[in-house]
Amino acid sequence: MAARLSPIDDPEQMALEMRRLRREVMVGLIARDLTGAAGYEQVVETMTALAEETVSNCVRVESRALARRFGVPMSESGEPQDLIVVGMGKLGGGELNVSSDIDLIFIYDEAGETRAEGEFSNARRTITNHEFFEKLSKRVIPALNDLDGIGFVFRVDMRLRPFGDASPIAVSMSMLEDYLYTEGRDWERFAWLKGRVINRPVFMKQQAFDDAAGVMDALVRPFVFRKYVDFSAISALSRLHEMIRAQTLRREAGRDLGVNVKLGKGGIREIEFITQTFQIIRGGRERELRGKSTLPMLRALAEHGALARETADRLSQEYVFLRNLEHALQYVDDKQTQLLPNDAVQQEKIAAMLGMQAGQMLERLRNARDFVSRTFDGILSLDRQSV
Numbered sequence: 001m002a003a004r005l006s007p008i009d010d011p012e013q014m015a016l017e018m019r020r021l022r023r024e025v026m027v028g029l030i031a032r033d034l035t036g037a038a039g040y041e042q043v044v045e046t047m048t049a050l051a052e053e054t055v056s057n058c059v060r061v062e063s064r065a066l067a068r069r070f071g072v073p074m075s076e077s078g079e080p081q082d083l084i085v086v087g088m089g090k091l092g093g094g095e096l097n098v099s100s101d102i103d104l105i106f107i108y109d110e111a112g113e114t115r116a117e118g119e120f121s122n123a124r125r126t127i128t129n130h131e132f133f134e135k136l137s138k139r140v141i142p143a144l145n146d147l148d149g150i151g152f153v154f155r156v157d158m159r160l161r162p163f164g165d166a167s168p169i170a171v172s173m174s175m176l177e178d179y180l181y182t183e184g185r186d187w188e189r190f191a192w193l194k195g196r197v198i199n200r201p202v203f204m205k206q207q208a209f210d211d212a213a214g215v216m217d218a219l220v221r222p223f224v225f226r227k228y229v230d231f232s233a234i235s236a237l238s239r240l241h242e243m244i245r246a247q248t249l250r251r252e253a254g255r256d257l258g259v260n261v262k263l264g265k266g267g268i269r270e271i272e273f274i275t276q277t278f279q280i281i282r283g284g285r286e287r288e289l290r291g292k293s294t295l296p297m298l299r300a301l302a303e304h305g306a307l308a309r310e311t312a313d314r315l316s317q318e319y320v321f322l323r324n325l326e327h328a329l330q331y332v333d334d335k336q337t338q339l340l341p342n343d344a345v346q347q348e349k350i351a352a353m354l355g356m357q358a359g360q361m362l363e364r365l366r367n368a369r370d371f372v373s374r375t376f377d378g379i380l381s382l383d384r385q386s387v
Contacts (some may be wrong), residue, residue, distance in 0.1 A: 001025070001050060005057040007193050013143070014061045015143050018054045018153045025050050029098065030331050035355050041295075043327060043352070047096040051087070054144065054153050055102070056199040059083055062139040062200040064120075065133060071114035071123035072203050073132045080203035081108055083170065084212060088160050092194035093292045097323065099330035099337075101142075101155035105162075105195070106170040108133045109212040112316045117142035117294075155336065160191055173215060180223040180269075186236035189224045190276050193283075194292045213214075225284040259365065261322050262338035268326065268368025271319045272375040277379055278306040294319060311375060318368040328353040340365070 002023035004021050008014045029046055032038035038046075051334055063083065075079040090096045116123035129136075145156040162171050171179075180188075197216070201209035218276035249262070262268040275297050283289040285306055291297045295316055302312035326338050328350050340350065344358065351361040 001051040004045070005053055006039050008057070009061055009064060011065050011143065014058060015148065015153075016150075018058065018144070019148070019150045020151050022050060022054070023150060026098070026174065026334070033327065034331070036355070040324055040327075043098065043167060044090075044095040046322070047098055047148070048091060048094045048118055051091050051096055051154055051199045053100050055085055055087075055140075057142050058143050059085060059199050060202050061145065062136055066139070067120040067123065067203070068137055069123060070115040070127050072118070073108070073122050073129040074111065074115045075112045075129075076157075079131055081110060081112065082201050082204045083108055083136055083199070083210075084209075084216065085196055085199040086195045086216070087198040088191055088195050090194075091198065092196040093294065093325075094196075095293055095295075097330065098327050101249040101336060103155045103157045103160050103191075105158070105174055106133065106137050106387070107168055107173060107216060109173050109215070111172060130168070130170070130172070134168060137169040137327050140265065149254060151334075160188075163246060166365075173212070173219070176216070177219050177371075184223055185254065189271075189280055190240075192224050193276055193279060193290075194218050195220060195360075196292055210245060218306075223288075225290060226281065227284050241291070252288055254360055258339050258341040259369075260338050261325050261365070264343070264369070266371070266373035266376070268322045268338070269317065270372050271322070274315065274376060274379050275301065282306055314371060318372055320363065321368055323352070325361075332348060 003020060005017060007016065008017055025046065029038065033043050049155065084106040086092070086107060088105060090100060091104075096102070108129055110129070114123070114126050114127045114129070141156050141158070144150060144153045157168075158169060159165060161167055161169070162176055163183070163252045163370060168175075177216040180192075197213040200206075204212070210293040211374060240275040241258050260267060272294055275294050278301050279291075280291050282304070288300050289297065289304060289306075297306070298312045298316050298319075302309045308317075325340070329340060331353065332349075340347070347358040347361070352362060355359055356364070
């Protein structure tokens with residue numbers, strides 16, 4: 001992937017080549033997955049790598065194109081600045097699914113303005129760093145997201161950014177700090193738990209870029225992980241628990257659309273919620289519980305006594321099964337869906353992708369959902385016992 005994209009320095013050519021690359025990666029991945037040549041972990045690692053490479057290279061060519069007009073964004077002390085792209089959700093966790101959108105947050109380190117220098121010495125207009133990164137964001141998003149010619153690269157979701165839809169697309173590090181500690185909400189602790197810088201520097205030296213990413217991590221860590229167990233977090237988790245179930249019931253009320261393997265009772269999100277709940281409560285004291293990927297964290301929770309070994313192992317097995325089923329559903333039309341339809345013909349097709357008969361698949365799904373939902377229902381009492 002890197003070899004395909006790294007030589008390109010033209011935005012239009014990059015947009016086309018990213019789409020070609022995604023199509024080729026997807027075709028190869030589907031073939032490998034459905035013939036058993038690749039398992040769950042290889043599938044999600046490949047999709048995560050595709051997102052990282054396309055985002056990073058897209059930021060690179062669009063940054064350079066803007067720098068030719070406006071110069072290089074610089075800090076007030078004269079150091080080059082870059083857009084820092086934070087991947088959230090499954091991208092941040094390194095477990096991206098095959099037809100997922102990508103949740104991104106755009107951050108820059110310091111205020112300042114652009115300067116014409118070096119390779120970009122012909123730039124004729126100076127703008128603030130904020131203006132530069134706003135313009136850059138508005139070029140990167142459609143370059144990835146827009147349906148153009150042979151398709152899109154990734155659907156981009158920016159709704160997790162500080163201050164929400166009404167805020168600037170790119171925010172400074174100081175804006176992020178102010179938001180987290182004055183307006184950050186309980187559910188955002190779960191969201192930021194998986195936040196991870198996914199791109200490479202363009203103008204900054206690697207060490208300076210890494211240092212800026214480290215500053216961001218230092219801001220976020222105490223917001224997500226409190227030094228001591230705070231009992232207010234447990235009541236907040238209780239409200240989130242109730243909200244999740246209420247949302248699911250509203251979606252399913254009066255409908256017969258099939259089973260939602262992600263959002264439905266006993267689905268993927270409940271396993272992720274179980275994992276992240278124990279991480280939020282115990283991660284402030286136990287560094288090993290601050291990881292971003294679900295399966296390694298289930299193992300770590302068992303090792304630290306937060307979950308029984310048998311429970312963690314079973315949740316891991318069901319998680320892989322549900323994620324594989326989700327991928328099979330999404331392979332059909334490259335559609336972002338988690339809904340297993342009630343149609344018998346469609347069920348046979350989906351089951352065949354998993355190497356199963358429809359009856360076997362449905363029984364396996366029932367058993368998985370029953371176990372996950374029972375564990376999910378008991379999560380709050382388990383939390384109180386662990387304090």
